[in-house]
Amino acid sequence: MLVYIILLVYHVAPYHYNLSSLIKIGASNPFFNPSALEPGLVVFDDPRSGGDGYDGQFFYYTIKDLFMGLRGIANPFRYQRILYPSLAFLLAFGRANLLPFSMLEVNLLAIIFSSVLLWWTIRDTALPGGYILLYMLNIGYLIAVFYDVATPVCVGLIVAASYFFSRRNLWATSAMMALSLLAQENGSVVLAALCLWLALKKQWRGAFTLSTAILPWTAWQVFLWRRYDASPLVMSGNHLRMPFTGMLSQIASLKLPGDWAGNLRELSVYPFMAFVLVLLIVSIHETKKRPSDFMLVLLLHAFVGVCFNREQVWGSTITSPARALAGVFPFLILCYSRERSAGLRILVILSGLLTLMGIVRILLMPSHPFYIT
Numbered sequence: 001m002l003v004y005i006i007l008l009v010y011h012v013a014p015y016h017y018n019l020s021s022l023i024k025i026g027a028s029n030p031f032f033n034p035s036a037l038e039p040g041l042v043v044f045d046d047p048r049s050g051g052d053g054y055d056g057q058f059f060y061y062t063i064k065d066l067f068m069g070l071r072g073i074a075n076p077f078r079y080q081r082i083l084y085p086s087l088a089f090l091l092a093f094g095r096a097n098l099l100p101f102s103m104l105e106v107n108l109l110a111i112i113f114s115s116v117l118l119w120w121t122i123r124d125t126a127l128p129g130g131y132i133l134l135y136m137l138n139i140g141y142l143i144a145v146f147y148d149v150a151t152p153v154c155v156g157l158i159v160a161a162s163y164f165f166s167r168r169n170l171w172a173t174s175a176m177m178a179l180s181l182l183a184q185e186n187g188s189v190v191l192a193a194l195c196l197w198l199a200l201k202k203q204w205r206g207a208f209t210l211s212t213a214i215l216p217w218t219a220w221q222v223f224l225w226r227r228y229d230a231s232p233l234v235m236s237g238n239h240l241r242m243p244f245t246g247m248l249s250q251i252a253s254l255k256l257p258g259d260w261a262g263n264l265r266e267l268s269v270y271p272f273m274a275f276v277l278v279l280l281i282v283s284i285h286e287t288k289k290r291p292s293d294f295m296l297v298l299l300l301h302a303f304v305g306v307c308f309n310r311e312q313v314w315g316s317t318i319t320s321p322a323r324a325l326a327g328v329f330p331f332l333i334l335c336y337s338r339e340r341s342a343g344l345r346i347l348v349i350l351s352g353l354l355t356l357m358g359i360v361r362i363l364l365m366p367s368h369p370f371y372i373t
Contacts, residue, residue, distance in 0.1 A: 003137060004108065004145060007362050011146060014367035015042050020100035021370070022148045023060050026053025031075070034373070036064045038096045041373045050368030054319075056148030059085045060099060068096060076224040080232040083183040084150035107145050107152040111136055114156035117163040118330055122337040134351050135159075135333050139272070140326025142358035143319050151323045154184035159330045162294070165194060166334075170209040177213035182220060186327055189304055193297040239324075241309045247273055250314035261366060268318040271357060275350050276305035276321070279328065282343035290339060297331045318361070322354075 008022075015021035021042040026032060028044075028051030037043070044050035058078040062085045064070040087106045092098035115136050119129055144151035161176035173194070180187035191213055198207035225231050250273070256263045280302035286295050305325050313320045329351055336344045 001108065001112065003359075004111075007142075007359065008104075008146075011362055011365065015370060016372070018042050018100070018372065019104055022104060022146060023056040023100060024050075024054035024147055025057040025060065026051050029053045029057065031058070031061065033061060036061055036070050037373045038099075039373055040097070041100070042370050043373060044368045044370050046369035049366075050370070054147045054149075056103065059088070059103065059148065059150065063089050063099060064096070067094070076228045076230050076232040079224055079228075080221060081150050081182075081184050082220065083179060084153045087153065103148045104145070107141075107148070110152040110156035111141060111145075114152075114159040114330075118159050118333065121159075121163045121166055121334065125337040127333075127337040131333055131336070131348070134348065134355060135330050137355045137358070138326060138329035138351065139318070139354040139358035140322045140324075140329065142355070142362065143322050144326070146362060147319070149323065150184045151186075151326050154180050154186055155326045155330065157183060158187055158190050158327055161190070161194075162330065162334060165293070170206050174210050174213040177210070178216045181213065181217035185217075186324060188214075189300050190297055190327055190331075193300040194293060196300075197293040197296050239309055239312050240304070240307045243303070243306045245307075246309040246314050247306065249310040253310070253315075261364065264364070265317055268357070268361065269314055269316075269321065272318055272321050272325075272354065273314065275347075275354060276302060276325065278350060279347060280306060282347055285343055286335070286339070286341060290341075292335070292338065294331045294334045294338075298328060298335060301325055301328045301331075318357075322358070 008019075009017070012019060012021050018040070020040065023041070025037065025041060025043045026045075027034075028047040032053075034043075044053060058075065059081075062078055062082075066079070066082075066085070067089045084106060088099060088103045090102075091105055092102035115132050118135055119132050122131075123129075140151055140155070143149075157176050157180035161173045161180065164170075164172035164176060177187055177191045177194075181191070191210070195207050195210050198204075198210060221232055250269065254266065256266055279298065283295060283299035283302050287299050305321070308314060308321060308324065313324060332344070332347055332351060336348055
């Protein structure tokens with residue numbers, strides 16, 4: 001948390017230490033809605049530099065639209081991730097001026113509490129507790145916290161699910177997975193892997209119990225579909241292509257802008273792409289040699305990773321793939337606590353290097369033109 005606080009202070013300093021700069025509201029975004037903004041918010045207004053904003057602004061608009069009766073945006077794809085804005089609204093006590101604080105607070109609390117659960121899960125092994133830092137400071141979190149998005153809530157609940165799953169409390173596991181799916185659809189990868197593992201073990205009752213996690217998410221999807229006459233899944237499913245197609249397309253389209261900052265930004269996605277490829281190789285090898293429930297989770301994450309498209313994922317530099325695959329990092333720690341194989345050790349080292357890259361990225365991130373409402 002000390003690392004996060006230091007980096008946060010450094011990051012918001014150019015914006016008069018205004019935490020609303022983390023929401024990334026962009027005046028050039030097609031959904032920009034100045035009537036939904038409170039006084040004192042940072043708005044990025046240069047179309048060439050930060051003016052489009054980022055996903056945090058959609059969570060802010062969701063809170064305004066669904067909970068405060070002010071017109072934000074009507075977008076079922078954004079509304080399917082309802083848990084994070086709901087928690088931010090509750091921690092702001094319904095006060096719009098506190099949302100920049102509560103949106104950050106929700107993510108930091110999710111990281112803290114899930115880290116405790118992860119430690120409780122591995123404390124009976126000989127793995128030193130310091131490895132938990134690789135989870136707390138994984139590159140997906142380092143991006144999510146600084147963009148006010150739902151990844152820590154989603155993955156934090158996945159960690160809670162893994163805690164209960166390791167103790168064979170499947171109803172509690174199902175409840176945590178249900179909440180995770182309402183935070184972000186990334187949780188479906190973990191749910192599918194754990195259900196598949198139970199089915200392979202012919203534990204049909206357990207697989208059925210765990211699969212009930214999809215019911216609240218399905219009900220919410222149907223509600224959004226009927227209300228907005230559009231399926232949220234259309235956008236989510238469009239993130240996937242045939243294996244390696246997106247990666248190859250990204251490599252083939254590489255074009256460096258010329259300045260060193262721009263070059264680093266464009267090249268930042270390739271270390272993570274390499275991490276996904278190593279993850280695929282190692283998880284296949286480990287699954288053949290020592291199949292386990294959590295290793296299957298890593299394998300399915302790797303397969304999803306090589307199916308990501310270029311348009312919404314690999315072409316968005318490091319931000320999108322790191323957020324989408326943040327669920328890898330807790331299960332990497334869990335698997336390494338069970339088996340200290342050479343392949344898993346390589347992945348642990350690579351995850352640490354990605355963490356360092358994420359910290360350097362924050363330190364080198366340029367400030368963008370802005371105004372305050």
